[in-house]
Amino acid sequence: MSAHVVTVSAAFGAGGPVVGPAVADRLGMRFVDRAIPEMVAGEIGCTLEEALVHDDRALSGIGRILAGAARLPTVALGMDVYLPDRTIAQPEDFVAHTEAVLNRLADRGGGVLLGRAAAVVLAGRRGVLHVRLDGPRDRRLAPAAAEMPAEMSPETGRPARSGPPDRDVERMLDDNDRARTAYVKHFYGADPADPRLYHLVIDTTRLPVSATVELIVVAALAV
Numbered sequence: 001m002s003a004h005v006v007t008v009s010a011a012f013g014a015g016g017p018v019v020g021p022a023v024a025d026r027l028g029m030r031f032v033d034r035a036i037p038e039m040v041a042g043e044i045g046c047t048l049e050e051a052l053v054h055d056d057r058a059l060s061g062i063g064r065i066l067a068g069a070a071r072l073p074t075v076a077l078g079m080d081v082y083l084p085d086r087t088i089a090q091p092e093d094f095v096a097h098t099e100a101v102l103n104r105l106a107d108r109g110g111g112v113l114l115g116r117a118a119a120v121v122l123a124g125r126r127g128v129l130h131v132r133l134d135g136p137r138d139r140r141l142a143p144a145a146a147e148m149p150a151e152m153s154p155e156t157g158r159p160a161r162s163g164p165p166d167r168d169v170e171r172m173l174d175d176n177d178r179a180r181t182a183y184v185k186h187f188y189g190a191d192p193a194d195p196r197l198y199h200l201v202i203d204t205t206r207l208p209v210s211a212t213v214e215l216i217v218v219a220a221l222a223v
Contacts, residue, residue, distance in 0.1 A: 002127075002220060002221045002222070002223060003110075003127050003128055003129040003219075003220040003221075003223040004029075004106075004109070004110035004127045004128075005105075005106045005110040005111065005112075005113065005122065005125070005127060005128040005129070006023060006024075006027070006029070006111075006112045006113070006128075006129045006130075006131060006216065006220050007113050007118035007119045007122060007128065007129070007130045007131065008020045008023070008112060008113065008114050008115070008118075008131050008133065009115065009117075009118070009119055009130075009131070009132045009133070009192050009197070009198070010114065010115070010132075010133040010134075011133065011134045011135070011140065011176075011177060011180070011193070012140065012144055012147065012172070012173050012176035012177055012180070013135075013140030013141065013142075013143040013144030013147060013173055014133040014134050014135055014140060014143070014204045014205070015133055015143060015204045015209060015212070016114055016115070016133055017033070017114070017147065018209055019133060019204065019209060019212050019213060019216070020033065020112050020114045021112075022209065022213045023112050023213050023216045023217060023220070024111065024112040026213060026217045027112070027217060027220055029110060029111045029112050030109070030111040030112070031111065031112045031114070032105060032111045032112065032113050032114070033057070033113075033114040033115070036055070036098060036101055036102070036113075036116055037051040037052050037055045037098075038051070039101045040054075040055075040094060040097045040098055040101055043097050043100070043101070044093065044094070044097055051094065054091055054094035054095070055094075055098075055116070056115055056116055056117065056179070056180055056183040056184070057114070057115045057116070057180070092187075095187050098116050098121075099121050102116060102118050102121045102122060103121070103122070106122055106125060106128065110127075115180070117183065117184045117187070117188055117190075117192070118130075119132075119192075119197045119198060120184065120188045120190050120197060123197070127223065128223070129199055129200070129216070129219055129220045129223045130197060130198040130199050130200070131198055131199070131200045131201075131202065131216055131219075132192075132193070132195065132197070132198040132200070132201040132202070133202055133204045133212070134193060134201065134202075134203060134204070135203045135204055135205030135206065136203075136205060137173065137177075139205035139206075140173060140205055141166070141169050141170065141173060143204075143205070144169055144172060144173045144176075145169045148168070148169065148172050180192060181193070199219060199223070200215065200216065200219050202215060202216075
């Protein structure tokens with residue numbers, strides 16, 4: 001039996017946006033990332049921008065609100081954390097709809113699913129392979145720079161520089177790590193870096209993309 005769903009949890013700079021599509025291509029599956037908040041927006045009846053505010057992989061969203069609250073000494077990371085009322089729907093509504101989308105995708109053809117705590121949401125399902133991509137912080141800095149949105153020059157309409165300063169990369173990496181961890185801990189009481197959530201944990205800072213993809217493909221065919 002081979003997996004019809006592969007969930008990929010990736011730390012920032014660990015290559016999720018590159019590895020995920022490559023695995024999907026090798027397995028003949030669809031790769032699902034941006035389509036998830038689009039589906040959630042359609043179900044709730046809000047804009048994509050509003051859905052992205054509550055998406056765990058958005059560059060600004062609920063994960064950053066939760067991570068910021070966690071750093072305040074008087075605020076606990078529980079369900080009583082104050083969240084700005086940006087939409088008519090509550091954060092829990094967006095999470096519930098995201099879970100429904102993930103389960104529906106798993107029921108209807110599957111695919112390679114990136115992020116959204118899919119390893120927790122789909123835990124225990126047969127035919128699902130759960131993968132974690134990670135690596136030491138210092139070795140994720142260079143790949144993280146490639147994942148950062150480039151600043152555009154208003155004069156030329158082209159990237160204003162070849163790469164962001166090191167301090168910007170470090171800040172972006174740390175903010176993303178905190179935000180994604182806060183999202184999973186807040187809504188599921190789990191740590192996304194916990195190896196017990198996954199069948200396969202890969203240090204992508206030590207292995208090339210081709211080897212990482214091969215490992216996941218072999219594991220998916222063996223599940």
